[in-house]
Amino acid sequence: MNKSLIVSALALTLLSGTALAETADKRIALSNNYAGNSWRQAMLQSWDTVTKPAVEAGIVAAADAFTTAENQATEQAAQIQNLILQGYDAIVLNAASPTALNGAVKEACDAGIIVVSFDGIVTEPCAWRIAVDFKGMGKSEIEYLKDALPDGGKLLEIRGLAGVFVDDEISAGIHEGVAENPQFEIVGSVHGDWAQDVAQKAVAGILPSLPQDIVGVVTQGGDGYGAAQAFAAAGRPTPIIIMGNREDELAWWKEQKDASGYETMSVSIAPGVSTLAFWVAQQILDGKDVPKDLIVPFLRIDQDTLEANLETTPSGGVANVEYSQEDAIKVIEGE
Amino acid sequence: MAAIKAMLAKPWIWSFVAAAGVWMVTILFTAGASTLGLTQAALTFAAFSIIVGLGQMFVITLGPGNVDLSIPSTMTLAGTVALKLMDTNNGLIAVGILVTLAVGVTVGIGNYTLIKLLRIPPIIATLSSSFIIQSTAIWYNRGIRIKPPRVLAEFTTASTLGIPNVAWLALAISIVAWVLLERGIYGRWVSAIGQNMRAARLAGVPVDGVRVATYVLCAVLAALAGFLLSCFSGGAALNMGAEYLLTSIAVVVIGGTAVAGGFANVPGIWGASLFLFLVVSMLNTYGASAGVRLFLTGVIIIAVIIAASRRLGEGSSTS
Numbered sequence: 001m002n003k004s005l006i007v008s009a010l011a012l013t014l015l016s017g018t019a020l021a022e023t024a025d026k027r028i029a030l031s032n033n034y035a036g037n038s039w040r041q042a043m044l045q046s047w048d049t050v051t052k053p054a055v056e057a058g059i060v061a062a063a064d065a066f067t068t069a070e071n072q073a074t075e076q077a078a079q080i081q082n083l084i085l086q087g088y089d090a091i092v093l094n095a096a097s098p099t100a101l102n103g104a105v106k107e108a109c110d111a112g113i114i115v116v117s118f119d120g121i122v123t124e125p126c127a128w129r130i131a132v133d134f135k136g137m138g139k140s141e142i143e144y145l146k147d148a149l150p151d152g153g154k155l156l157e158i159r160g161l162a163g164v165f166v167d168d169e170i171s172a173g174i175h176e177g178v179a180e181n182p183q184f185e186i187v188g189s190v191h192g193d194w195a196q197d198v199a200q201k202a203v204a205g206i207l208p209s210l211p212q213d214i215v216g217v218v219t220q221g222g223d224g225y226g227a228a229q230a231f232a233a234a235g236r237p238t239p240i241i242i243m244g245n246r247e248d249e250l251a252w253w254k255e256q257k258d259a260s261g262y263e264t265m266s267v268s269i270a271p272g273v274s275t276l277a278f279w280v281a282q283q284i285l286d287g288k289d290v291p292k293d294l295i296v297p298f299l300r301i302d303q304d305t306l307e308a309n310l311e312t313t314p315s316g317g318v319a320n321v322e323y324s325q326e327d328a329i330k331v332i333e334g335e
Numbered sequence: 336m337a338a339i340k341a342m343l344a345k346p347w348i349w350s351f352v353a354a355a356g357v358w359m360v361t362i363l364f365t366a367g368a369s370t371l372g373l374t375q376a377a378l379t380f381a382a383f384s385i386i387v388g389l390g391q392m393f394v395i396t397l398g399p400g401n402v403d404l405s406i407p408s409t410m411t412l413a414g415t416v417a418l419k420l421m422d423t424n425n426g427l428i429a430v431g432i433l434v435t436l437a438v439g440v441t442v443g444i445g446n447y448t449l450i451k452l453l454r455i456p457p458i459i460a461t462l463s464s465s466f467i468i469q470s471t472a473i474w475y476n477r478g479i480r481i482k483p484p485r486v487l488a489e490f491t492t493a494s495t496l497g498i499p500n501v502a503w504l505a506l507a508i509s510i511v512a513w514v515l516l517e518r519g520i521y522g523r524w525v526s527a528i529g530q531n532m533r534a535a536r537l538a539g540v541p542v543d544g545v546r547v548a549t550y551v552l553c554a555v556l557a558a559l560a561g562f563l564l565s566c567f568s569g570g571a572a573l574n575m576g577a578e579y580l581l582t583s584i585a586v587v588v589i590g591g592t593a594v595a596g597g598f599a600n601v602p603g604i605w606g607a608s609l610f611l612f613l614v615v616s617m618l619n620t621y622g623a624s625a626g627v628r629l630f631l632t633g634v635i636i637i638a639v640i641i642a643a644s645r646r647l648g649e650g651s652s653t654s
Contacts, residue, residue, distance in 0.1 A: 035473065037574045069466055162625035190619045197568045197575050201380050205616030208372030209364050229569060233379075233492060234372055248570060316481070316570075 023285045026089040027062040028278065031079055033096035033120065034071040037195070038246065039222070042318045043094070043119075043271035050275040050322050059325075060282060062088075073100035080104040083113075090114035090281040092274070095122045098165060114284045118277035118296070119269065120166075128284065130277050130294045130331075132269045134166055137298050138173025141218045141242045142181055144265045148240060152183025153215030156206075156239075158192040158199055158227055160220040167191075170220050187211060192223035196248065200226030207234045217241040221268040224249040244268045245299060245319040250310045257306065266301040272322040279328030290332050346591025346598075349642045350606030353589075353635065354613055361617040373616065375499060379567075381608035382505035386560040387579050388586035388604045389512045390553030394457075395587050397546060398529040398596035403553045404461040405446060406583050407576030408468035410561025413438040414571035415472050417562050418481045425484045431562070439558030442468060443551030450550075451543065473573060483566040491567040501563055508556070513601040522599075525549060529596030557583075585611060589639050610639070 030047055034040055044065055051063035066083070068075045073096040081104055083091055091108055095101050095117055102124040105115050109126035118130035145155075157174060160167035178184045188206050192199030199222070207230060214236075217227050221244025231238050238256070243249040243266035256262035273296050284290050299321055301309045313319045323331075342348055358377070362370045387406050394403045413435045421431040442464070449460035482488070493500055516522035524545045527535040536542045560579070565571035588594055589610065590603025614635055618628040 036469065036577075038572065041473070041573070159625070162629065188619065189622065191625055193578075195574050195577070196570075196572055197564060198578060200568055201612070202615070202619065204376040204380065205373075205612060206619040208369030208376065209361065209616075209620040226568065234376075316476070 023060050023282055024058050026060050026282075026285045027064075027087070028060055028090045028092060028281050028285075029083045029086075029088040030063070030065040030274065030278075031076060031083060031091055031093045031095075032065060032067040033073075033076050033094060035067045036071075037222070038316055039268075039271050039318050042314075042320055043274045046272040046320060046322050047274045047278065050272075050324075051278055054278075054282075060285075063278060068096070071096055073097040077101055077104035080108055084108050084111050088113060090116065090285055092277045092281050093117040093120075093122065093127070094274070095120040098123050114281055116277050116281045116284070118273050125292070128280065128290065128292050128294070130273065130280060130296055132273070132296055132298060134169035135173035135176070137267055137269075138170040138175075138218075138220075139177040140267060140298075140300070141174060141265075142177025142184065144242070145184065145216050145218075145240065146177075146181050148263065149215055152181065152185075154185050154187045154211060154213055155216045155218055156203070156210065156214050156227075157186050157189040158203065158217060158219045158223045159189060160192065160194045162191050167220065174218050184216075186218075187214070192219070192226065194220060194222040194244075196222060196226040196246075198226070199223030200230050203227050203230035204233060207231070207236065212236070214239045219244055222246055224266075225252050228252055238262070240264050242267065243301075245270075245301060245309075245313075247310070247313045247315060247317050247319075250301070250306065250313060250319065254306060254310055257303070263303055265303070266306075266319070267298055268318070269296070270299040270321040271318055272320045276323040276328055276331065279323060279325050280332065282325070283328060283332060288332065291334075294331055296331065345600075345602075347600050347603030347606055349639050350589050350591065350603050350610055352606075352642075353639045354606050354610035357610060357613040357617050357635075361613060361620050364620050373613075375494065375497075377609050377612050377616070378502040379499040380612045381605070382499065382501040383560050383564050383567075384579070384582050384586050384608035384611060385505040385604050386508055386563070387557050387583040388590070388608060389508060389601065390556035391583040392587045392590070392592050392599050392601070392604060393512075393516075393525055393549045394553045395584075395592060395594065396525050396529045396596050396599040397549055398532060401457050401529075401596065402461070402584065403446065403550065403557075404458060404580065405442060405465040405468055405554070406557040407578075407580045408465040408472065409439065409442045409554050409557040410564065410576030410579060411571065411573060412442070412468050412472040412475075412561070413558035414561040414565030414575060415476050415573070418483055418565055418571045419476055421484050421487075423482050423484050425486045428484055428487060431484075431487075435558045435562040436555055439555030440551055441554075442558070443554035444547065446554065447547040447550045451547075469573075482570050487566040488569065491563055501567060504563070508559075509601055509605065516599055516601060521545065521548070526597055526599065529593075529598070582608075582611060585636065589636060 047065055055063055068079055076096045101122050105122050105124040105127050108115050115127040117127050121129040121131050159171050188210050190202035190206050192202055216239050219242050224241050224243040225248045227241050245266050245268035309319045394401050417431040417435045420434055421427040446461050446464050449455050450457050491501055524540045527540050586604050586607040589607035592599045614632055
């Protein structure tokens with residue numbers, strides 16, 4: 001108790017100090033709940049790419065990444081407690097649950113540690129949140145389809161992992177878009193768990209029961225390629241399938257575009273959002289006044305930017321943007 | 336009448352009854368228009384569950400506590416390593432298949448080494464080895480999705496005589512498994528160990544040899560399923576095996592194999608695999624929300640298991 005008081009007092013003095021405060025002796029940890037897909041792998045790689053030079057340049061003393069094995073909130077809570085004991089100055093957090101980690105996050109705050117959550121954010125008020133406008137992302141899919149298909153038509157929705165709030169948000173955005181554009185109708189909905197093989201299986205199962213005139217497939221990312229394969233296997237014409245920035249999806253889109261002029265768009269969050277969170281944490285440690293809720297823009301690829309993005313996306317990876325300190329300052333200042 | 340009674344006494348019949356019922360309800364939605372498409376999709380996707388389910392069935396039959404939790408990670412590792420080695424080259428398909436089998440044999444021997452030498456319960460041993468295997472897959476290719484060689488991609492997605500090729504493969508493997516189980520000494524040994532390991536040992540059954548062979552068989556089948564799945568779905572992904580952990584156990588249980596070990600049956604794996612795919616398709620077709628779908632899936636599975644186990648009990652008391 002005494003120790004945490006001293007630490008928080010110290011942190012307070014540091015925070016209230018001038019903006020010139022140095023972060024050279026500060027240590028930042030990344031607490032990550034899952035690493036088993038290409039998006040998370042790219043996220044960890046971006047973290048490495050950006051933080052290593054930052055550590056070498058002496059901007060911060062350390063930027064270590066930790067990932068839990070089982071994607072469990074209890075396990076991640078224990079991990080955060082370890083990070084507190086190890087004396088990190090800031091924890092950048094991609095959380096397994098928006099609420100279940102609040103206790104551990106509060107402990108970290110009480111120990112004077114800056115907690116910046118991103119992607120999987122936490123609701124604990126003492127933490128910062130770098131959130132994605134998932135609802136807006138879902139809605140943007142319908143807005144694209146509205147222009148591409150002025151007559152509207154029947155849509156198939158592929159959702160993510162049931163019970164995860166990201167899935168609810170994107171889906172809510174999609175349904176809001178459909179409500180505003182009654183020329184569209186969602187005639188089927190399956191859960192693809194953001195995984196290509198699961199999406200393929202689910203779509204293959206519902207497709208025989210769906211009408212022939214499906215004009216579009218609205219997705220959440222990671223599932224577009226599987227949907228395309230299920231349509232091909234069923235011998236159906238390929239509708240407009242919204243993609244999710246995965247390399248396999250973009251490569252498939254490029255193939256179709258070259259072969260038949262196929263048009264669609266692709267939208268997702270850049271895994272490099274971890275590096276934005278890193279710089280935000282650094283800025284907070286540096287004494288900047290940072291609002292608790294920040295919004296990160298999503299990364300959208302269109303017909304004319306497809307080639308450029310495909311070129312920079314590693315095979316099997318996800319289209320990505322890594323953020324710089326200047327980008328972070330811009331986001332903080334709300335530009 | 337007696338024939339029907341004898342059929343109803345079979346523990347596996349209920350998984351087929353359930354699969355057929357769900358199939359009928361699903362095609363009713365489109366008044367029969369979806370019959371062919373749905374049947375082909377069901378056979379295709381059931382094939383992967385059947386292959387991993389057969390391996391899990393032999394392991395579970397070894398007796399209480401025997402279960403292989405490393406199936407998903409073995410699928411992922413075999414798929415990623417084989418596809419990366421073949422590198423879309425049709426000439427390297429044989430190498431890819433050999434590597435797949437090697438991954439399976441290595442994982443199986445590794446699992447049994449943990450169980451036997453370190454005396455770790457199978458459920459813990461295979462869980463911990465799954466972390467090692469999954470990490471190896473991540474380390475080996477960082478999520479790279481390499482396309483399968485064209486010949487393999489075409490083979491796994493095509494049909495012969497109207498039946499998907501992967502279903503033919505699953506059928507061939509099932510026949511071998513059925514012969515091993517019902518006609519071969521190996522099947523008798525597995526069942527004997529599952530019924531009473533001590534008695535089996537005293538009766539001269541080579542218990543360790545049979546157990547290691549079973550864990551290797553299960554891992555090889557998982558590796559093969561991973562290989563086929565990654566060819567079928569256009570590339571290996573790090574999370575591709577995830578859903579087969581529970582599926583592999585569920586098809587064994589729904590198929591009428593005794594969870595406590597000692598009694599296995601192959602046909603039930605087919606009924607259960609078809610059923611599991613069809614029940615999700617049915618609920619999707621009727622637009623059930625995720626909550627309702629998971630709830631109903633659970634209720635239906637429990638109902639099938641109760642029906643199967645009650646009939647099994649009656650059958651054995653009257654005979």
